[in-house]
Amino acid sequence: MTPLSRQAALDAMAATGEAGTAEGKELDILVIGGGVTGAGIALDAATRGLRVGIVEAQDWAGGTSRWSSKLVHGGLRYLQQLDFKLVAEALSERERLLYTLAPHLVKPVPFLYPITRRFWERPYVTAGIGLYDTLAHLGSKVASMPFHRHLTNRGVRRAFPSIKPGTMVGAVKYWDGKVDDARLVLTLVRTAVGYGALAASRTKVTGLLKNDDGTVTGAHVRDLESSSEFTIRARKVITATGVWTEETQDLADTDGGLKVLASKGIHIVVPRERIQGEVGLILQTEKSVLFVIPWEHYWLIGTTDTAYHQDISAPVATGADIDYVIEHANVVLDDPLTRDDVIGTFAGLRPLLQPGVKDGTETASTQVSREHTVAEVTPGLISIAGGKLTTYRVMAEDAVDFALGEQRAKELPSVTDRTLLHGADGYLPLTRQVDRLAAEHGWETAVVEHLLNRYGSGIAEIEALVEEQPDLAQPLGGAPTYVRAEIVQAARNEGALHLEDVFETRTRMTYDQPDHGLAVVEEVGDLLAAELGWDPERRAAEVDAYKARCAAEDAAARTTDDPAAAAARAAVPSLQTL
Incomplete structure (x- = not known):
């Protein structure tokens, strides 16, 4: 996934003509939301042979899925x-x-x-x-x-x-x-794209398209990178937007829907x-x-x-x-x-999914079930909410089954219970070749293990980068647990568009390195600028934006309540077009 492949996906999804015409070919399913549930839905639909597109207003996993306890578990609490x-x-x-x-x-x-x-x-x-x-x-x-x-x-x-x-x-x-939750989501998206899904991060849904009888037939979207707007037509629209569930449902001008x-x-x-x-x-x-x-x-x-x-x-x-x-x-x-x-x-x-539909009531968060619900909010618009990261695959299967209808779902069943995610095929044999990989690239065995546990057999992509540019095998100067090739990998193969995408999703440096990883921000900025073609002004803007965000989060950590913390964080707006 690259900026070019993202643009190609947007071009392929854009509907400039009437539904069914060559220039306005509709999707079978449009997924709104690029967290673990939405990514799972895109993979499920793509592996059934459906024409599916997925859009996310932030980076992949940007809303909830990269900030979990990073556990895959049954839940003793439940x-x-x-x-x-x-x-x-x-x-x-x-x-x-x-x-x-x-x-x-x-x-x-x-x-x-x-x-x-x-x-x-x-x-x-x-x-x-x-x-x-x-x-x-x-x-x-x-x-x-x-x-x-x-x-x-x-x-x-x-x-x-x-x-x-x-x-x-x-x-x-x-x-x-x-589990590294952010990389799980990213891997789901990459796997779905490998099976034909059209995927675009930083693409915001601004409205829903309806035909004369009120059936939802697509969405109006804005590319937040270029500010261009267009329409995506789809037979079914599935919203998997987590805490934005009600906000997304409101775009359909309906009083019904799920409450979270x-x-x-x-x-x-x-x-x-x-x-x-x-x-x-x-x-x-x-x-x-x-x-x-x-x-x-x-x-x-x-x-x-x-x-x-x-x-x-x-x-x-x-x-x-x-x-x-x-x-x-x-x-x-x-x-x-x-x-x-x-x-x-x-x-x-x-x-957390609330009982019933939107009615103004609220339940204590510790008493709410984590089971998920799929519902048709209005004809053509399906909403899914609840559940947990561990059960994303089941949620995705249920959502696509619902969209297809009982008979069609039986004819075209889900296969994600046996579809390996990117990097899984060949991973186990590679875990027995750690010494060989270390010797070939001059890495410590801990570095090889780190790479295998992030990329699996996709470590071959890292090796290819190192062969092309040997200095990429070296560790980052201020974050030696990561190697330089991982930064280039993020931009060349994993869809990173901004510097914060690397620190927060492609790596964990924003919280697993002291001071948000700022010791390496200049080095990472140089690597991304070379790969993504940033000029000096764009590179400086990216670095400054990340530094400002880190400072705002540090200021929030010095407050004592949510309103004060939110005000401190709001002093620096979320990433805008640079």
Whole structure:
């Protein structure tokens, strides 16, 4: 995916004539929203042989999907709520992603579930996690993750030396999955494009096209890069816009539709060496579930769960949010964290589906089911909301089935349960050739493992860039966990249009490097300018825009509430045409 391929997709989707004419050929399905659900829908439709287009007003995964807890899991929380169907469905999808569809992106991760009371609590927890494991193994055709294990207090100390003495009498160790959520979405879009989908990020839907009887037959869109406007015709329009669900539905001038509640969750990032442990933790708080998740060179800790009423386009972490996460993590940490340990933060909004349709009522966010709903808001316009990242594939299948109708869906069933995502084919054999790849390019084995876990067999694209320009094999000067080729890869093959697209979606540097990765912003700017043909003025504008955004987020982190944080963030508008 490149700027040229994006423009070609827009040209192919643009309808300049009447529906059905050569210059106005309509899509079978137009997907609005480029998060994990929309990307999944585009892939599902494309692999059924449908003519599908997908547009996203921001970068891919820009709304919610890149700011999650980065877990692929069944959800012990929902098991506590006796939502067995949702848990079983999610665990089934977890197995597919781990062992078939995306083994390069989704990895097993062990967690400790604390036992804080002797005698009665262990049997209770064992029953729940035992059921969790059983649901995961039922019907599984692959070697699933290990069953849970019991740890004594001494065993807990061995697995997690930083645990505070006296905070638990033991634990149950169980396994779940973790994922780079932004790269999952990006990979879904790339895979869909490989099967013929037309995809364009930074393309905003400004209105819906209707025929004389009120049926939605397409959308009016604006290319935010060029400010040009045009129309896309489609037999069905599916909106998968998360917290923008109601806003998108309102374009149809209908009183019906799905209602969602925006719930904010924030995470903090601390260096891996700051906490001694080889497993993650799952902790119950009075407001949410707190995860302490091990990644390659850092810990991800979160999340919060609070209703959000500010500008949904740019949620940010407040100082109070950060202090809340630190305070609850410190309950179990022997060496308490402070603000000085935090190298990055991020915030996102969960689109929680509300009961019924839009009626002005609201439910506490912690009481809302994560099951999804597909509904025809008005003839021709289908809306999907709810669900969770883990079950994106099921949501996508349901949405396309709904759009096709029962009979057509039976004739043209989904095949995404066995369609490998880009980079999955050939990944496992490459994991056994790490030493060879390291020797060929002068990389440390850790670098090869890093690349394999981001690109899978797509590491061949990185190798091709290095062969073309050998200095791209070198690490970034101020972020040595990334190599220079990854920046060029983002622009040449992954559709990056702006500098912030690289820092926030193609890499995790905006939060996994100190100070938002600003130590490498000039180097990244040079690499992107050379690849995308930016002149010095454009390059400077891109760097300045990213620096200003980082400063605004830092200012928000010094506030104590959402209104103040939103005001600080709003001081710098979201990325405009540069």
